[in-house]
Structure formats: structure tokens, C-alpha cells
Amino acid sequence: MNNPIVKSPTAAVALALGKDAHGSSWLGLIGAVMCAVWLLVAIFGPWLAPHPVGEVVSDNIFDSFSAAYPLGTDYLGRDMLSRILVGARLTVGLALVAAVLASGLGTSCALLSVVSPKWLDELISRLMDAFISIPSKMLALIMVSAFGSSVTLLVCTAVLSYTPGAFRIARSMAVNIEALEYVQVARTRGERRLYVACVEILPNMLNPVLADLGLRFGFIVLLLSGMSFLGLGVQPPDADLGSLVRENIGGLNQGAPAIVIPALAIGTLTIGVNLFIDRLSSRRNRRSGGH
Amino acid sequence: MSELIRVDNLRVVASGERGDVEIVKGVSFALEKGEVLALIGESGSGKTTIALALLGYARRGCRLAGGVVQIGEHDMLALSESELQGLRGNRVSYIAQSAAAAFNPAKRLIDQVVEGALIHGLGSRATLEAKAMELFRDLALPNPERIGRRYPHQVSGGQLQRVMAAMALISDPLLVVLDEPTTALDVTTQIDVLRAFKRVVRERGATAVYVSHDLAVVAQMADQIVVLNGGQIFEQSATAPLLKGPAHAYTRSLLAAARPDTTLRPPCGVAQDTLLLTIQGLTAGYGNKDARGMPTIRVLEDIDLTVRRGQAIGVIGESGSGKSTLARVVAGLLTPAVGGLTFDGQPLGGSLSERTDEQFRRIQMVFQNADTALNPMHSISTILGRPLKMYFGLKGAALRERIGELLDLVRLPRDLAERRPGELSGGQKQRVNLARALAAKPDLILCDEVTSALDTVVGAAILELLRDLRQQLGVSYLFISHDISTVRALCDDIVVMYSGYKVQAGARQAFAQAPFHPYTDLLIHSVPEMRQGWLESCGATTCGSLPALGPRADVPGLCTFLERCPVRVDGVCNRTAPPRRIIDGGSEVLCHHDSGELLKTQQDSNSMIVGAYA
Numbered sequence: 088m089n090n091p092i093v094k095s096p097t098a099a100v101a102l103a104l105g106k107d108a109h110g111s112s113w114l115g116l117i118g119a120v121m122c123a124v125w126l127l128v129a130i131f132g133p134w135l136a137p138h139p140v141g142e143v144v145s146d147n148i149f150d151s152f153s154a155a156y157p158l159g160t161d162y163l164g165r166d167m168l169s170r171i172l173v174g175a176r177l178t179v180g181l182a183l184v185a186a187v188l189a190s191g192l193g194t195s196c197a198l199l200s201v202v203s204p205k206w207l208d209e210l211i212s213r214l215m216d217a218f219i220s221i222p223s224k225m226l227a228l229i230m231v232s233a234f235g236s237s238v239t240l241l242v243c244t245a246v247l248s249y250t251p252g253a254f255r256i257a258r259s260m261a262v263n264i265e266a267l268e269y270v271q272v273a274r275t276r277g278e279r280r281l282y283v284a285c286v287e288i289l290p291n292m293l294n295p296v297l298a299d300l301g302l303r304f305g306f307i308v309l310l311l312s313g314m315s316f317l318g319l320g321v322q323p324p325d326a327d328l329g330s331l332v333r334e335n336i337g338g339l340n341q342g343a344p345a346i347v348i349p350a351l352a353i354g355t356l357t358i359g360v361n362l363f364i365d366r367l368s369s370r371r372n373r374r375s376g377g378h
Numbered sequence: 379m380s381e382l383i384r385v386d387n388l389r390v391v392a393s394g395e396r397g398d399v400e401i402v403k404g405v406s407f408a409l410e411k412g413e414v415l416a417l418i419g420e421s422g423s424g425k426t427t428i429a430l431a432l433l434g435y436a437r438r439g440c441r442l443a444g445g446v447v448q449i450g451e452h453d454m455l456a457l458s459e460s461e462l463q464g465l466r467g468n469r470v471s472y473i474a475q476s477a478a479a480a481f482n483p484a485k486r487l488i489d490q491v492v493e494g495a496l497i498h499g500l501g502s503r504a505t506l507e508a509k510a511m512e513l514f515r516d517l518a519l520p521n522p523e524r525i526g527r528r529y530p531h532q533v534s535g536g537q538l539q540r541v542m543a544a545m546a547l548i549s550d551p552l553l554v555v556l557d558e559p560t561t562a563l564d565v566t567t568q569i570d571v572l573r574a575f576k577r578v579v580r581e582r583g584a585t586a587v588y589v590s591h592d593l594a595v596v597a598q599m600a601d602q603i604v605v606l607n608g609g610q611i612f613e614q615s616a617t618a619p620l621l622k623g624p625a626h627a628y629t630r631s632l633l634a635a636a637r638p639d640t641t642l643r644p645p646c647g648v649a650q651d652t653l654l655l656t657i658q659g660l661t662a663g664y665g666n667k668d669a670r671g672m673p674t675i676r677v678l679e680d681i682d683l684t685v686r687r688g689q690a691i692g693v694i695g696e697s698g699s700g701k702s703t704l705a706r707v708v709a710g711l712l713t714p715a716v717g718g719l720t721f722d723g724q725p726l727g728g729s730l731s732e733r734t735d736e737q738f739r740r741i742q743m744v745f746q747n748a749d750t751a752l753n754p755m756h757s758i759s760t761i762l763g764r765p766l767k768m769y770f771g772l773k774g775a776a777l778r779e780r781i782g783e784l785l786d787l788v789r790l791p792r793d794l795a796e797r798r799p800g801e802l803s804g805g806q807k808q809r810v811n812l813a814r815a816l817a818a819k820p821d822l823i824l825c826d827e828v829t830s831a832l833d834t835v836v837g838a839a840i841l842e843l844l845r846d847l848r849q850q851l852g853v854s855y856l857f858i859s860h861d862i863s864t865v866r867a868l869c870d871d872i873v874v875m876y877s878g879y880k881v882q883a884g885a886r887q888a889f890a891q892a893p894f895h896p897y898t899d900l901l902i903h904s905v906p907e908m909r910q911g912w913l914e915s916c917g918a919t920t921c922g923s924l925p926a927l928g929p930r931a932d933v934p935g936l937c938t939f940l941e942r943c944p945v946r947v948d949g950v951c952n953r954t955a956p957p958r959r960i961i962d963g964g965s966e967v968l969c970h971h972d973s974g975e976l977l978k979t980q981q982d983s984n985s986m987i988v989g990a991y992a
Contacts, residue, residue, distance in 0.1 A: 268745040269753040272814070274730055275709045276765060277738030290755035 115366020121359025129179035132172035140173045141165070141324040149335070149343035159344035161335050167345050170326055171352060177327040179356065181238065181311055185245035186304035192246065193253025194296055198284040201261040212258070215251040223248035223310060231319045241320060245307045256299050260292040301364030305357035312353055328353050382585050383409040383432070383553060388445035390427050390436060390609075401440065402427055402609045409602070412583045416600035416617075418590055418632070420833035421804070424609040429555045429589045433470050434462045450552045467494035471546035475558040477538040481530040488526030491545045500549055513544040516581065517574040536567035540574050547578060554579070554586045560595060564696035564860065565904040572598055572906075572913060591833060593636050594906035597621055598913040605629050618910055635838035636908065639866035642841055644886065645849040649689035649870055653720075654854050655708065655822055657683040660717035662707050672715050677703045679878045679935075681717070685822065690848060690855040692865030692886075694901065695875035701858045704875070705824045708856060709743045722821070739769045742815035746827035748807035752799040758785075758810055759795040765817040784813040788843060805836035809843070816847070825857045829864055841867055862889070862902055874898045877938040884965020893976035895967040897939045927952055937968070945971060945979045 128135075138144050143164045150160040158167035196215070200208040227244045234240050264270060265288060273287045312329025314320035321327045326334070331349035338346045390402035402424045409415045417425040427440065434454035436442050447454040449470060454462070466472075471494075474480045481490060492506040500506065507526070514522035517540040530538060539559055546554050559575070560568040576599060579586050588599050596603060596617075603620050605613040605628065613626040624630045634641050660681040665674030677700045685691050693701045706712045708719065710730045719726035721741065727733045745751040752761055762781045766772045772780055782792045788809040799807055808828060815823050825844070829837035845868055847853065859865050865872055872889055874882040874897065882895040894902065906912060927948050930936060935955035940946055950970050960966055961973035969976070 268747060268751040271709075271711060272743060272745065272751060275711060275738065275741070275743050276768065276818070277730070277733070277735050278768075287753055291753065 114362050118359050118362025122363045125356050129176045132176050136169035136172040138166040138169040149338040158348050161345040174326045174328050174331050182307040185242045185307045188246045189249035190253045190300040193250045194257040196254050197257035197261050201265050202280040202284045215254045219251040249303050261288050264288045264291050297364050301361045304360050381408045382411040384448040386446040389443040391443040392440045413601045414586045415602045416588045416596040417604050419606035423606040425589045425606050468498040468549045470553045471551045473542050473546045473556045473559050477542045483530050487541050495549050516578050536571050539571050554584050557589045569904045594908045635834040637863050638838050638841050639863040642867035650687040652687045654687045655685040656720040658718050660714050662714040677878050681880050685854050688852045690869040692869030692872045693858045694865050699875040700878040701875050702826050705826045739818045740821045742818050742820040743824040744811050744815045744828050747831050748811045751811050788813045822854045882967045888963035888965040892980040893961050893973050896943050896945050899980050
């Protein structure tokens with residue numbers, strides 16, 4: 088997690104390579120179901136929550152599973168189910184926005200740098216290198232201490248941390264594709280740069296880019312959760328999954344659901360997204376004839 | 379002698395998404411000790427699959443479904459995987475097509491040559507290394523004692539292929555399988571590798587199975603030929619009778635396709651007198667530019683070339699001669715350092731941004747490899763429709779109709795339009811590739827090795843199509859190839875390039891008989907002929923003696939063929955730059971020798987010329 092840039096290319100390759108068709112289809116289905124569930128929770132969670140998110144409903148703290156409080160209670164005796172249903176929206180929403188922005192920005196810059204003159208390519212690449220050398224958590228800590236914690240700032244920080252990695256991966260793929268003959272043909276046909284980038288290059292790198300997006304989503308969930316765990320992320324009384332883990336850390340020695348459930352939630356969310364994206368990639372691969 | 383290898387009713391099955399497909403359908407043949415058998419056929423004929431089955435191996439997704447493969451006392455199909463492991467690289471060995479891909483770049487050659495034999499415990503490292511050196515010597519590798527200490531990237535492609543042969547032979551195997559071992563090499567290199575292979579196979583009495591698509595190469599190597607198509611044996615006989623009188627129609631088509639210039643002629647009366655493309659004093663290269671604007675690596679030196687309207691110019695040369703770079707410059711992908719291009723009276727910009735849309739339309743490029751020349755994510759109709767929309771603004775029904783016409787023109791069925799390139803065969807892809815160029819209604823098509831990646835029969839069909847299109851549409855070609863017979867079949871004029879220089883240029887007829895430039899001579903005589911004994915008759919040694927040469931003077935424009943030239947003259951060739959002169963037959967050469975001298979040497983000692991490249 089300290090060095091997602093080094094980690095993510097290998098993981099992305101592993102994802103992009105895909106498993107055999109049979110194995111990935113039911114794993115992918117599980118992934119799709121997990122994603123759908125979390126998406127529904129993120130959208131409808133606040134309406135489904137049985138109790139207001141900040142209300143202390145029970146005298147027992149770190150209560151276990153019960154009929155009244157299906158997921159137990161937290162360190163103040165609040166209903167855990169309600170807090171998760173509401174917290175998931177922040178985690179999923181923020182991470183999704185940040186991941187899409189980071190991947191989109193990285194891929195766009197990569198395409199731009201590949202089809203543009205050499206000096207612009209150098210400029211963009213060196214700028215990204217500069218960003219890549221800043222550890223993401225450190226950057227996040229500095230940003231928060233400088234500007235104070237807010238949702239916008241968290242998203243900006245995550246985008247800033249994960250764009251350079253996305254750029255690197257997308258650029259290395261785009262450079263390879265740009266050297267292929269069909270791109271050369273398009274250039275000698277007199278195609279504009281934008282066309283070459285978007286129609287000739289982009290569709291052929293979309294699979295790994297999507298796989299990378301999934302990975303980045305996972306990383307961002309972890310970054311945001313980590314920030315919240317440190318108390319610098321989403322501020323009370325709002326709570327995302329990470330701050331739920333932090334505030335209930337006292338229940339760890341009792342094995343309280345209050346700490347297990349949010350941790351599990353983070354796990355299922357990231358794994359589900361990766362499985363789902365993997366399946367999307369392998370399906371696209373099959374359509375283009377095992378490219 | 380008894381049968382050493384017996385293959386009986388071999389069947390190999392590939393399991394795909396749509397169930398099992400039989401790719402080798404009951405193949406039988408036998409081979410005696412010391413014989414060489416050739417498996418010949420186009421891609422998909424199952425020749426490599428059969429060759430691998432001889433090692434008891436089936437590629438991923440394939441299964442050896444039935445039959446017998448008997449190698450000596452071993453029944454290869456009945457053995458377990460671990461027993462097979464003990465035999466492979468020991469009693470049976472394999473020489474792959476691409477030596478460059480088969481060697482580990484991080485290890486020294488000698489370590490890789492003896493590795494297999496060491497694993498099989500065939501001797502101590504010292505004895506094996508001594509044996510390897512002996513093999514290196516037999517394979518006519520330069521400096522056999524020391525070459526093993528080099529890394530794979532430090533030797534040439536032809537040498538690497540021979541080192542791989544040493545690796546295969548070091549265990550004295552019962553059977554050597556050679557899978558297209560010279561296909562990736564230049565003809566001038568191929569001849570030396572073939573000669574080395576032949577020598578070790580004969581001397582060591584090795585039994586070999588030689589897989590190839592090239593009948594002329596096979597004619598030099600094999601005692602028996604098996605002609606395969608679609609996983610079945612079409613014809614099987616000894617080499618001499620097969621070459622003389624092929625029984626099967628398919629074999630006859632293979633024979634005809636191998637030398638397209640014997641059946642195809644360029645159309646007459648298409649070329650006009652008006653100039654279409656003029657290249658003057660062109661120098662270009664790659665890498666950073668120095669103070670005078672010259673690139674670090676110069677690939678083209680002072681090239682002059684004219685293409686008339688409707689004319690086809692062939693450019694030949696081996697890899698690294700700069701022929702593809704020439705096409706890239708004309709296409710605008712590489713900006714020339716010096717020199718100018720004129721297209722139909724208008725100056726043609728060096729870079730893409732200096733060109734007009736009309737110039738883009740009128741010059742189209744067709745690349746060698748149709749697999750990478752077509753975007754795998756686009757359908758055929760998108761690929762063909764894009765230039766039509768761009769240049770002519772076609773839409774809707776008119777667009778569909780024109781796409782259909784283009785597919786008709788390249789003789790493809792119209793219902794292919796909605797497929798993607800991945801669903802097409804190699805020949806079909808190359809036709810789509812051509813159709814895309816034709817969509818622009820160009821005046822000049824740059825063809826870069828368009829038939830090289832295709833099977834001979836398919837390639838010959840593409841050549842025929844190119845000829846007919848030229849006749850029909852009056853389009854000009856700049857046709858780049860490494861194969862002189864392909865160029866002869868299509869082009870009016872031929873340009874020979876050697877390391878960036880135009881060494882000979884002349885009409886097609888001038889390339890039929892001597893005199894030639896020494897390099898052209900080497901090139902022409904390195905193309906295997908379709909007769910047995912050609913390899914022996916064209917020179918006995920691989921280390922032909924080149925005339926001694928003093929140190930080179932530091933003069934710009936010195937002959938680049940100097941290192942390999944069999945007729946070089948000390949004191950002239952290494953001192954002064956060669957002049958351009960016109961020789962008998964009307965072609966222009968870059969050489970110190972005049973017509974008479976060239977004719978004399980080329981009639982005298984063919985053997986020396988061919989043996990000149992070690």
C-alpha cells in the first residue's frame with residue numbers, strides 16, 4: 088500500500104491475463120453480485136437504515152448480533168447496521184468518483200503524451216514522475232493538515248495520488264500500440280491526433296485500463312479508510328467504513344461485530360470490484376478474438 | 379537398414395470452444411536411419427503439430443489422440459511425461475524457427491548448448507564443451523573455440539541458428555526435428571546455414587525431420603518429402619521423383635507458387651511517361667540529430683528514385699538494407715535529413731504535418747503484417763469505411779455499396795464486412811489491408827513485404843491480385859521485398875539496396891543475366907533452386923576466400939559491400955568511393971568494376987561468390 092505504483096502494474100497484468108474462461112465466469116458472477124449489492128447499499132442505504140445514524144439506541148456497547156440490532160452496536164451503543172448502510176455510501180461514492188477521475192485523467196494524459204510532440208510528452212511524463220515520488224499517504228496527511236479535512240479535499244488527494252500510476256500504465260500500453268502498423272496507417276491517412284488517440288489506440292487498451300481502474304478503486308477505498316482510521320478522513324458524525332473500523336477498535340479484543348463487519352465490508356467491496364472488472368475484461372478479450 | 383522412425387495413423391485433436399477438431403487426420407510415414415524426411419505444407423497443414431508429436435508433445439489445447447509414434451525402441455505415445463522428459467533433448471531433439479527467441483539472452487551460449495546434455499548426465503562439463511566446440515567447427519562457425527563464451531545478442535541470426543543446431547546435436551540424438559530453421563533468415567544467410575546443417579546431418583549420420591513451407595529448401599535437404607494439407611498426407615515420395623513429376627494437383631500448385639516469376643509477368647503498357655514520385659539525394663536515419671542535422675544512425679544514403687505513373691518499382695535487399703525505411707520516408711512517417719520528395723510536380727513534405735489531405739489520399743501504404751495492420755477492435759466495414767468517409771464523405775447506402783465494391787475488387791465475399799480481423803485468415807486480412815489502401819483511390823501504393831508473412835500459395839494469389847489491380851486501375855507501386863522472384867513477377871524496374879545505398883537499379887530484364895553488381899549476384903544466386911544438388915553445385919565451402927584487403931581509408935561514401943565483396947580490389951575499393959556507372963543491360967550500379975570485369979568474374983567463379991559470406 089505504501090508503494091502502489093510498483094504493486095499495481097504486476098497486479099494489473101495478472102488481472103488482464105485473466106483466468107480460464109470457465110473459472111472466471113462464475114467468479115465474475117460473484118463479483119458482479121457483490122458490486123451490485125454495494126452499489127444498491129450506496130444508493131439506498133440511508134433510506135434502509137432502521138435508526139438515525141448518530142442516535143445512541145442501546146445501553147450495551149459492542150453488543151453482538153441480535154434481533155433488534157442485527158449487526159450489533161458500536162462503542163457508543165449506536166446501531167451498527169444503520170451506520171454501515173450510511174457509511175458505505177461515502178466510501179463507495181468517494182472512491183468511485185476518485186478512481187474514475189484518476190484513471191480517466193491518467194489515461195487521457197497518457198494518450199495526449201503519446202500522440203503529441205516529444206517535448207510535451209517529456210513535460211507530462213516528468214511531471215507525473217514528480218508526483219509519483221510522493222508517497223500517497225504522506226501527501227494525504229500534508230493536504231489535510233494544510234487545508235483541513237473535507238470530502239472534496241479527500242477526493243482531490245486520492246486523484247492526485249493515483250493519477251500518476253494510471254498514467255504510467257496507460258502510457259506504456261499506448262506507446263506499444265502507437266508503434267503498431269494500424270496506427271501508422273491511420274497517421275499516413277492524415278488522421279488527426281485526437282482520432283488516432285481515441286479511435287485507434289484507446290479501444291485496444293481499454294481492458295487493462297479497466298482492470299487498472301478496479302485496482303485503483305480498491306487502493307482508494309483503502310487510502311480513504313486509512314485516512315479515516317487516522318481520524319483525518321470523513322469527520323464525525325458522518326462515518327465511512329474506515330472510520331467505523333477506527334472508532335470501534337476498542338472492540339477488537341472482544342471480537343465485536345462492530346469492528347469485524349466494517350472490515351469485512353471493505354474486503355468484500357474491493358474483492359468484488361476486482362472480480363467484476365476481471366470478468367468484463369475477459370469478455371471483451373473474447374470478442375476481439377483473444378487479442 | 380531398418381526403419382528407425384515409424385509414425386502410424388497418427389491423430390491429433392484440438393479441443394476448442396466448439397468441441398474437438400481433428401487437426402492431424404491419420405498420418406503415417408516411416409524413416410530409415412540416416413535419412414532426412416521433409417514435412418511440407420502451408421500454415422495450418424499440421425506439419426509442426428506432427429513434428430512435435432515426434433517428441434511426444436502436443437501443444438496446449440491439443441491432444442495426441444491415437445496412432446503410433448515409434449522412435450527406435452521408444453513408443454512415444456505410450457510413455458509417461460517423466461519418461462518423455464528423459465528422452466527430449468537426449469534421444470530426440472528440436473531446432474525451432476526462431477533461434478533468437480529460443481535462447482536465454484542472459485546466459486552464455488556454451489552454457490546453454492551443454493545444459494541439456496548435462497541434465498541428462500551425458501558426460502562431464504569439460505567433455506561436453508569439447509564436443510560442442512567440435513560441433514561449432516563442423517557447423518562452420520567462426521572462431522569455434524571462443525564463440526561459446528559470447529551471449530546470444532553478440533552473434534548474428536544465422537550463427538545463432540547454427541549454435542542451436544549444435545545444442546540439438548550434442549547428445550547424438552536418434553532424431554533431430556528441424557522446424558522451419560531458416561525461414562526467418564535472409565537468403566544469403568540461409569544458404570550457409572543450410573550447408574552447415576546438411577554437412578553435420580550427413581557426417582554424423584543423423585536422422586532428421588525437416589519441417590518447411592519452402593520446397594526449394596527442402597529439395598536440398600531431404601531424401602523423402604511428405605506433402606501435407608489440412609492434416610492429411612497429399613503426396614509422399616522420394617525427393618527426385620516428386621520434384622520431377624508431382625502426382626497431386628496440390629503439390630503442383632506448391633511448385634508453381636514457390637517461384638511466382640515463372641508464372642506471373644508484370645502487365646505491359648500500364649506505365650506512362652509522366653513522373654509521379656521523384657526522390658532526390660535522400661538521406662535519412664534514426665536517432666538524435668547532430669549539428670548538421672544528420673541522424674546518429676543513417677539508414678538511407680543519397681537515394682535517387684523515380685516512379686512513373688502506373689509503374690511498379692521493386693526494391694529488394696536483405697534485412698537492414700533500409701528498404702522499409704525508404705517506404706516510411708515516402709509515407710511521411712520519417713522526416714528525411716537531406717533531400718527532397720516531389721509528388722506529381724508538387725513538393726512532398728517530409729513530415730506528416732506538412733502534407734495536404736490530397737497527398738495523404740494519393741499515397742497509401744500497405745504493411746507487411748496484416749495481423750497488426752488492422753485494428754483488432756474495428757470491424758472490416760469500419761476499417762474500409764473510414765477512408766471513404768474521410769476522403770470522399772460517403773454515408774449510408776453509398777458507403778455500404780462502396781465497401782461492397784472494394785471487397786469485390788479484392789475478391790472477398792461481401793458478408794465479411796461485419797466481421798473483425800481476428801475472425802479472418804492471413805490471406806483474407808492481407809486482402810482487406812489492400813482494400814483499405816484502394817479505398818482512397820490512390821495513385822501510389824507503398825507495399826512493404828506484403829506477401830512475406832503469407833504462405834506461398836496465398837502469397838502468389840495476392841501477387842496476382844496486385845498485378846490485376848495495376849492493370850485495372852493504373853496505380854503505381856513501390857514494392858518492397860527481400861525475395862527477387864516476387865519482385866520479378868510484379869515490377870517493371872528493380873532497385874537493389876545494400877546497407878542504405880542503392881547499389882543497382884535497372885529494368886526487370888537486366889536482372890535476368892550477368893553482369894550484375896556483386897551484391898545482386900550474391901542475392902540472385904543465394905535463392906535456392908528447385909533441383910536437388912543445387913546447394914552442392916553452388917560452392918563447396920562456406921569460408922570462401924575473399925581477396926585480401928588493406929586498412930580502410932577514412933573516405934566518405936566508401937563501398938558498404940566491401941566486407942563481403944568477392945571481387946574487391948585492394949587499393950581501390952578501400953581507398954576511394956565507387957562511382958555510379960551504367961553496365962550492359964542498361965542498369966546503373968555503384969561499383970569500381972566496369973561491365974566487362976563484372977561479367978568476367980560472374981561467369982568465372984560462381985562458387986566463390988556464393989561462398990563469400992561466412
